Ligand SMILES: Nc1ccn([C@@H]2O[C@H](COP(=O)(O)OP(=O)(O)OP(=O)(O)O)[C@@H](O)[C@H]2O)c(=O)n1
């Protein structure tokens with residue numbers, strides 16, 4: 001039963017990274033988790049969603065792994081060229097959305113290919129919570145540990161008040177036109193952004209933080225994949 005309260009949305013999956021911190025024999029999105037690639041698990045979070053308008057996947061131009069996946073033939077998946085940085089891969093995907101007919105007022109959810117454990121409940125909670133939001137927002141997790149600011153000497157400079165600190169996750173959900181303008185303006189200004197929300201912040205907006213599960217983690221280092229693989233076996 002389709003939930004009429006959730007908005008329709010486009011999905012952008014940046015998957016053009018090399019995964020250097022994983023130190024694997026291939027980009028981490030192509031490492032195997034529970035019998036399939038991490039990327040296939042991540043795509044599955046979106047492809048069967050009843051409110052999905054379309055999905056654009058940003059891939060490295062010389063990616064030899066994608067054509068080997070069964071889902072490479074899936075007509076629901078459109079491609080965009082990955083860029084030098086994640087932000088470039090996302091920007092190219094937004095341009096592809098325009099080509100596909102996406103409108104400036106359409107919701108776009110940007111989700112890292114390296115986050116295969118997104119729960120449908122979190123996805124729907126994000127969509128429902130932001131459906132009428134004037135800005136948009138992101139899934140995030142409140143800091144759980146005591147946080148320290150480090151000095152160049154590797155010693156503690158200060159303890160940061162964790163009650164006001166959140167870890168930004170994805171999906172990050174913004175209107176197509178507003179996000180395109182924010183990313184373009186940040187690039188022109190030479191502002192390096194590591195997520196969509198920071199571009200919106202730079203544009204003077206205050207994205208809403210929507211608490212999600214901490215196990216929607218980004219597979220970044222070997223221990224991340226080992227943990228999730230063990231978790232999925234249970
Ligand atoms: N030029 C890039 C860099 C990253 N990504 C994607 O953005 C997501 C988050 O980036 P990150 O975890 O940093 O991935 P990598 O850049 O591959 O990792 P690393 O920094 O360890 O090289 C990943 O799904 C990655 O594939 C991308 O599409 N284009």
Ligand SMILES: C[C@](O)(CO)[C@H](O)COP(=O)(O)O
Nearest residue numbers: 086112168169170194195218
């Ligand atoms: C977008 C992101 O996953 C939010 O935490 C993060 O900024 C990606 O950073 P990365 O260095 O590209 O992994």
